Amino acid sequence: MRKSIHLLILKRPRWRHGRLPLEVRQDREYPFPGSAGSPHFLYRSDAELKAHPSYKAAKAGSTDAAIQLIVDLAPPLVARLLDEGFPSSCIFVAPQAREAEGENAIPQVLAMYLHHDLDGAVDESIVQTTKVFHTGTDPMERMNLRARFSGYVVPGGRYVLVDDVTTMGGTLAELANYIQSHHGGVIAAIVLVCAGRSGRLGGTQKGNS
Numbered sequence: 001m002r003k004s005i006h007l008l009i010l011k012r013p014r015w016r017h018g019r020l021p022l023e024v025r026q027d028r029e030y031p032f033p034g035s036a037g038s039p040h041f042l043y044r045s046d047a048e049l050k051a052h053p054s055y056k057a058a059k060a061g062s063t064d065a066a067i068q069l070i071v072d073l074a075p076p077l078v079a080r081l082l083d084e085g086f087p088s089s090c091i092f093v094a095p096q097a098r099e100a101e102g103e104n105a106i107p108q109v110l111a112m113y114l115h116h117d118l119d120g121a122v123d124e125s126i127v128q129t130t131k132v133f134h135t136g137t138d139p140m141e142r143m144n145l146r147a148r149f150s151g152y153v154v155p156g157g158r159y160v161l162v163d164d165v166t167t168m169g170g171t172l173a174e175l176a177n178y179i180q181s182h183h184g185g186v187i188a189a190i191v192l193v194c195a196g197r198s199g200r201l202g203g204t205q206k207g208n209s
Helices: 047-051 055-059 063-073 075-083 106-118 139-144 170-181
Strands: 040-043 091-093 158-166 185-194
Touching: 040 047, 040 075, 047 055, 047 063, 055 063, 055 106, 063 075, 063 106, 075 106, 075 185, 091 106, 106 158, 106 185, 158 170, 170 185
Parallel strands: 040 185, 091 158, 158 185
Antiparallel strands: none
């Protein structure tokens, strides 16, 4: 269930007064798909997620804790997706990122749970190749720290992006860009918490995070 993570640390030169200059950011080749721009979600705040007794252990990498958290919280979300006629035979893919306290187990367990209840498959190939700590960072840092991915994409595959919490949607937008640039399709996004002000992910224009 766990995937190996290749970490890349980029060193940037310091600017005057000890400040770090902003990296030159290239636009994404593909905009965030409109069909996935409004994610399916359970909460608009992460308060209930963090209040769960298994949250800290799951965030730090415990698969058992993540399973308990998902089993306790996700059923209402899945029931709503079934009522809305969510499509079957999709590929659920979760970004694999290493947080400050360990490898977050929640996204991949959520993907496994969704694939079981919604009749799909779970991606076991795509991995995040850059070290990006979004948890605890401010919006400017999030915009400047961009995720990169590698791995096989099924040509014509219908991918569903899965994560535990999204705020600005940058990581999922990069994942969507990677999948589309390798001839896959992104049809939806499912998260436990959509904490962004607009309730949308990434926007539809190139370069948004």
